[in-house]
Amino acid sequence: MNQRIAVVTGAGSGFGRLTAQALARAGWRVYATMRDPAGRNAPAAGELRPAGITVVELDVTSDASVDAAARTILGNGGSVDLLVNNAGTGYFGIEEAYTPAAAERQFATNVIGPLRVNRAFLPAMRERRSGLVVYVSSVAGRLVVPFGAIYGASKFALEVLAEASSYELAPFGVDVAIVEPGAYPTDILTGIVGADDAERVAAYGAVAHFAEQIASGLQESAAGRDPQEVADTIVRLAGLPAGERPLRTVVPGNPGVTAINAALAPIQREALKRMGLETLLPKASASK
Numbered sequence: 001m002n003q004r005i006a007v008v009t010g011a012g013s014g015f016g017r018l019t020a021q022a023l024a025r026a027g028w029r030v031y032a033t034m035r036d037p038a039g040r041n042a043p044a045a046g047e048l049r050p051a052g053i054t055v056v057e058l059d060v061t062s063d064a065s066v067d068a069a070a071r072t073i074l075g076n077g078g079s080v081d082l083l084v085n086n087a088g089t090g091y092f093g094i095e096e097a098y099t100p101a102a103a104e105r106q107f108a109t110n111v112i113g114p115l116r117v118n119r120a121f122l123p124a125m126r127e128r129r130s131g132l133v134v135y136v137s138s139v140a141g142r143l144v145v146p147f148g149a150i151y152g153a154s155k156f157a158l159e160v161l162a163e164a165s166s167y168e169l170a171p172f173g174v175d176v177a178i179v180e181p182g183a184y185p186t187d188i189l190t191g192i193v194g195a196d197d198a199e200r201v202a203a204y205g206a207v208a209h210f211a212e213q214i215a216s217g218l219q220e221s222a223a224g225r226d227p228q229e230v231a232d233t234i235v236r237l238a239g240l241p242a243g244e245r246p247l248r249t250v251v252p253g254n255p256g257v258t259a260i261n262a263a264l265a266p267i268q269r270e271a272l273k274r275m276g277l278e279t280l281l282p283k284a285s286a287s288k
Contacts (some may be wrong), residue, residue, distance in 0.1 A: 008084040012044040023234075184249065
């Protein structure tokens, strides 16, 4: 049998690096993509290559970078079996204090980035009529948290893109799975991007103190959790039979988000039925 091929974005750290390593251990041929693998991400690239993982430079915010990476990976008429849209950044702070330019940067990575990557790899999947696209979202894509508006809005948007594509791709045999992690001790927490308009932050007075607590609060929530759980979840989903992967998986178990997913799933299915789109429903449209 041919070795299954996986592409993981944002593999320089966190969930991405762990997922690339876990897939390699499971026998996949893995392309770990990241920005600047010869520079600031050289240590990560050096850690991955001995495991037989191919490191490819890819910046999800650049058309030229994504297209070049796709040419390298796909070669002449190739395809991938698994695409993991993992690359992301975290902006947490007072909503009003983010300039439009800053908000655009958040969406450029977390929303437009996956869309750009999909456009590079989905045509070959559709043509072969098989494959799985995994989106690493967040519980913040289902729950609204004060001072998480910019990040949360990007993850809510990602959830819509992912779910809509699950219907559009189902007739082509391509599955979509959304993984919704809670807080984990990864680089996204240590690299939180705060609001860039200091004058607006100051105008909030004592309220700004709550915004400052968001980083420490997330780190406290993440304490003791193993991010390997997210990587292992992605490997497990990839190993399930085609057409039987749940649309949403919450890691670790979060009763609130699980309840939201369970409550919305039948409403969504009924809405599609009323629009005459029932045939687009994937077999495994329930959430776990």
